Amino acid sequence: MTRIFVTVFAWAVLFFLVAPLLVIFPLSFSSGEILTLPVPGYSLRWYEDFFLTERWLDATKNSFIVGIATMIIATVLGTTAAYGINLTNFRGKTVVLALLSLPMVVPLIVTAASMYLAFSVVGLANSLWGLIVAHTIIATPYVLITVLASLQTFDPNLMRGALSLGARPVTAFREVVLPLIMPGVAAGAIFAFATSFDELVIAIFITSPGEFTLPRQMFAGLREFISPTITAAAVIMILLSFILLFISEAVRRRGERLTAGKVKQ
């Protein structure tokens, strides 16, 4: 009896989680202007609108520019910092770690407002550079976490061995360390990109129409007038999340296989 109740309850909750996302798909292919079900007929007009309107295309382009730049900077800075943190038990390690993960804990609205106020003073507000800096800061904690986790299983003797054989430190890192912690680095990179691509609150504060990202443009669209083009944009974003989820799962599996293999050795 309890068993049946739990099963039905769980499936109801899972339905609640997924159904709203599924509803967007038929709506985005609707031929009508009113967002309701059942749709009057199917068409691609809203996708056409998305791919032919400059502000949607610009927003998509901006999102990719900021997302990729954030991913690269956050991954490089996060990976080197994680390696440095893992290298020794220096004094102040816990303080540094706490400081570096602070952007994850501070409410995003406070971060956004503070960055807006301070970035305005130095001329970083209303520029893609400002947004890249902001996104890098909120994305690096994820890189730190994933890379630190994969460094846990890394044997420092391998690095010592490479150095004793005459490899320069940078070469040794690239040839020995990096391949082994790659799953963590890749997972962090995907997380960084996804964080930037989905981020809206900071974008609301520090972008003006020329620098709108895709979420920012959707937000503007929802507030001003509800054009069904928003559903097409939403579907495109869902598909992208799906791809990112797929890649991250593949990376995770690979990482697990790698670690499992090492335990066996």
Place this chain on the structure above:
Amino acid sequence: MSKKSRISWLLIAPLLALVVAGFILPIGYTMVKAVKNPEVTAALPRTVMVLDAWDGQGMPPDSAWDALADDIEESRRGREFGAMTRRLNFEMNGARSVLMQTRRALGSLEPPYAQSLPVAVPELATPEIWQLIKNNSNPFTASFLLRAVDLQFTPDGRIEAVPPGTAIFLDLFKRTFWISIWVTVICVVLAYPTAYYISSLSNRAASYAMLLVLVPFWTSILVRTTAWFILLQREGPINAGLQAAQITSEPLQLIFTRFAVYVAMVHVLLPFQILPLYSVMKRQGTSMLRAAASLGAPPWRQFLLVYLPLTMPGVAAGAVIVFMLSVGFYVTPALVGGLQDQMISYYIAFFTNQSINFGMVAALSLLLLVFTGALILIARRFVPGLGSLKAG
């Protein structure tokens, strides 16, 4: 310092520099802005100097009138004058129009201003506006922080409650707190059986079921909010469905209600509760339950005395994350809630983008930050192993 730890610091330095310059400093700058008060001194330096010697009783000396006239004449073209009038108007409604009037009158008046100004601008003949200028000549002020908890200074410097019509912030904090509590409770209630069910499935089935949690988790908050924004419209799919099934005869008002805020926020935050619960339950397995059963415990005792305490870290970890995220939530309530359903974050955005008042932005941010910080400290004290769970 050993050579190795020097290398450590060298590797951490770039990220540390970025976080300090782009995050710690901006937050610190904002916190200081919550108590800074430069506008009046910047726009009226001479007046402030004269009033400094005045004891605040009765009318200021005649030289104050000339100083005010000089200051206004000087700042006529700069930005300072506008900033100063906005600042004083925040303290006393109407101060701005008095000062604008003074500026206009000064164009046609002759000195000595102690005689000519009070005739042209009768409001200046009362001590209030002078007291206001004197009180705000201090480079720091508690005004914004007081206003953020519905208090204000009287012209003679006492602290009083703001008039009932303008007292909004205490309610706002209470509302933010209660909405977050309810969202957290609903998330725990929905997530617990769901995570339990998934953890009881075979590995293969569980990973498919978890996909139904992970896909929304990876989908942007805005997209999920958009889905509810569309679903809950008056002509939206839910109302259409209800009418087609003849449950209701006319569309219900769903969007822009507290109900909409709860539904959408729970939908957005639920995966954060399911994921840690699932990982704890998966690790836990059911062996303890079977042990309890073999010792003769009835099912409800097995659950209450064995399983619930063992899975409590998962409940706590998820609940802390859900609660902390909801306290600072902006996008979802802003889109699907009405004005009566907005939280602190809405007013931080409002004071930044619409009614430009950076002092209030800073004060509300400071309070929200202190509130969140206190929560983290409390949670750390009462939830053992929270840090390790979050990192995992």
